[in-house]
Amino acid sequence: MTKGRLEAFSDGVLAIIITIMVLELKVPHEADLAALRPLIPIFLSYVLSFIYIGIYWNNHHHMLQAVRQVNGAVLWANMHLLFWLSLIPFVTAWSGENFFAAMPVALYGVVLLMSAIAYYILSRVLVWHHGKDSTLAIALGRDFKGKISVVIYSVAVLLSFVNSWLALMLYVAVAIMWLIPDRRIEKTLSS
Amino acid sequence: MTKGRLEAFSDGVLAIIITIMVLELKVPHEADLAALRPLIPIFLSYVLSFIYIGIYWNNHHHMLQAVRQVNGAVLWANMHLLFWLSLIPFVTAWSGENFFAAMPVALYGVVLLMSAIAYYILSRVLVWHHGKDSTLAIALGRDFKGKISVVIYSVAVLLSFVNSWLALMLYVAVAIMWLIPDRRIEKTLSS
Amino acid sequence: MTKGRLEAFSDGVLAIIITIMVLELKVPHEADLAALRPLIPIFLSYVLSFIYIGIYWNNHHHMLQAVRQVNGAVLWANMHLLFWLSLIPFVTAWSGENFFAAMPVALYGVVLLMSAIAYYILSRVLVWHHGKDSTLAIALGRDFKGKISVVIYSVAVLLSFVNSWLALMLYVAVAIMWLIPDRRIEKTLSS
Amino acid sequence: MTKGRLEAFSDGVLAIIITIMVLELKVPHEADLAALRPLIPIFLSYVLSFIYIGIYWNNHHHMLQAVRQVNGAVLWANMHLLFWLSLIPFVTAWSGENFFAAMPVALYGVVLLMSAIAYYILSRVLVWHHGKDSTLAIALGRDFKGKISVVIYSVAVLLSFVNSWLALMLYVAVAIMWLIPDRRIEKTLSS
Numbered sequence A, B, C, D: 001m002t003k004g005r006l007e008a009f010s011d012g013v014l015a016i017i018i019t020i021m022v023l024e025l026k027v028p029h030e031a032d033l034a035a036l037r038p039l040i041p042i043f044l045s046y047v048l049s050f051i052y053i054g055i056y057w058n059n060h061h062h063m064l065q066a067v068r069q070v071n072g073a074v075l076w077a078n079m080h081l082l083f084w085l086s087l088i089p090f091v092t093a094w095s096g097e098n099f100f101a102a103m104p105v106a107l108y109g110v111v112l113l114m115s116a117i118a119y120y121i122l123s124r125v126l127v128w129h130h131g132k133d134s135t136l137a138i139a140l141g142r143d144f145k146g147k148i149s150v151v152i153y154s155v156a157v158l159l160s161f162v163n164s165w166l167a168l169m170l171y172v173a174v175a176i177m178w179l180i181p182d183r184r185i186e187k188t189l190s191s
Helices: A004-024 A033-065 A072-086 A088-097 A102-130 A135-140 A144-159 A164-179 A183-190 B004-024 B033-065 B072-086 B088-097 B102-130 B135-140 B144-159 B164-179 B183-190 C004-024 C033-065 C072-086 C088-097 C102-130 C135-140 C144-159 C164-179 C183-190 D004-024 D033-065 D072-086 D088-097 D102-130 D135-140 D144-159 D164-179 D183-190
Strands: none
Touching (some): A004 A033, A004 D004, A033 A072, A033 D004, A072 B033, A144 A164, B004 B033, B004 B088, B072 B088, B072 B102, B072 C004, B102 B164, B144 B164, C004 C033, C004 C072, C033 C072, C033 C088, C033 C102, C033 C164, C072 C088, C072 C102, C102 C135, D004 D088, D033 D072, D033 D088, D033 D164, D072 D088, D072 D102, D088 D102, D102 D135, D102 D144, D144 D164
């Protein structure tokens, strides 16, 4: 089975997720700068989530590069990842509209955590399908970044009940870590 | 006529259907856990519909694999399927917001029933176009799962007026049956 | 310049247009059948517009089949067509929510008329780019259906101020005429 | 790394941006022509933004034609461009709903300015990746139109506090300048 439609469907879902988030920036009725002030936290949460969806698209793109074929298990592992990512607009809006209160920020972290786990499952299903000596398996390596992200998200979810800004800073830190492109796969593929 | 754009258009519509459903999860104004409680049935109906759209995408993907060419009749049979699937966000939201009352659950079943019939029509049009001895015809076989789904949906629609939870359990049961990937086509293609 | 991205972008826009129309079917708060009654005209206008977008996608698909290359003029003629089609959700909702009153039905007709003219312009730009002896030019022929549609829409717009149901019947009649697949191009291509 | 998914993802995002803008044309409850009058500025801002997204898609299409390969930096420069373009529906609606008041028109200009800068960065990253003697670098040339746009947008943002209609006329002027297709790349590619 070819991977073309899996990529096309994932691109479609990610493109829609990233774009419907902007609908939460409700157009104010007044035309002055003050009318934008309540939108600032919603805008900031939009920026963070935009970057996160960008990271997932980027990594998904990289990982699928090394994939030769897909099967039913891969399709469903991918659908599972898209499910958690589809909840990001909800937790983004909830966090933004409540000025980053504890519970919304914790739920944001839970969705990030589940997305990271879903991504990890997808990578394992792909490795299992391609074999431990495949280009893909070598390219993914020990997946240090994936594992450390899961740990940081878990800590951040708990921390958000102590201080939600600390949790947010951890989400930002993980995003920055991932913004550095995944050279493992690029290197292995070009060698 | 090539099948590329048929796949691309269907992927686009399915990606949008699956993603706009999440817009029904209206962001609550309060920031505590209690504010999420009324969203639970909406979330559950979202999960079920997400899985159903995933199943249709999955099966559509499988069936189109074995397709060599499409004509006008195929395009319209496909459009007919997309029409019924496009109503799933509406019945999902109606069921979720009314805590799975009888009428919304029955209508959910009607849309599932019509989608299953539309999928069956699409498969017949494809077989008719490719010939009874084609790889596609052999791969589809007697389509036991498709036929039994139609029967179960019909029973469930009637049952929903007796007990809507029984109907929902039947919808879940059909989904589980389909989650097992369609090995018929995979087998025939790889042999 | 290749036509691939032109098709992909058009597919994307058409897929979104067709799907956001369903958002006008606002979920009722009550869970009984009576709650659906006010939705009937909105549903009927949705069905008609779904079929129209389907027809445009179908014809666009057919016409682009015979296209070899595109240039800037083609891109903008295509964008012009997408602009008018993007207004269909608005006129669909306005017609449906006002039980097919004169003014909304007339505006619906104006948008159909402008879309038909935009489609005609696109076909002329393509013929002009490929030459009068090209497969495309021969396949399109005299474009009788395109021209008669423009005439019928114009009549229907005027008629809608006399009786909006007569206008609607003309819109339905044109849709039925187009539902018969465009064999001109299919024939010419396969010969 | 291939450019196929970069194009597909960008097409998806641009197709959604262009289509969700039409959702701001809120369907009026009355069925007469007077009910459309308050929608006129929203409609006009929709037309302008539709053309702007069309121009970006068009230029993006042209530029990517000459691209051979992409890397992580290109993906993120592209994501950065999509981020600013994703804010166009917001500033379009804000400008339209406030009859082109000073502050919304200025913010519209800021988003256009940032989009132009993001496009310029993307082109520089691509040239840096392909080399100064590449077909792409020669095709882009000195990028006069890109640079003059940035200047005009900056002037227009300041002007909008003096007279917002002057600013709007400058936005329209830049759009007209870009509507003339980018012959530089077409020429270089075909030579």
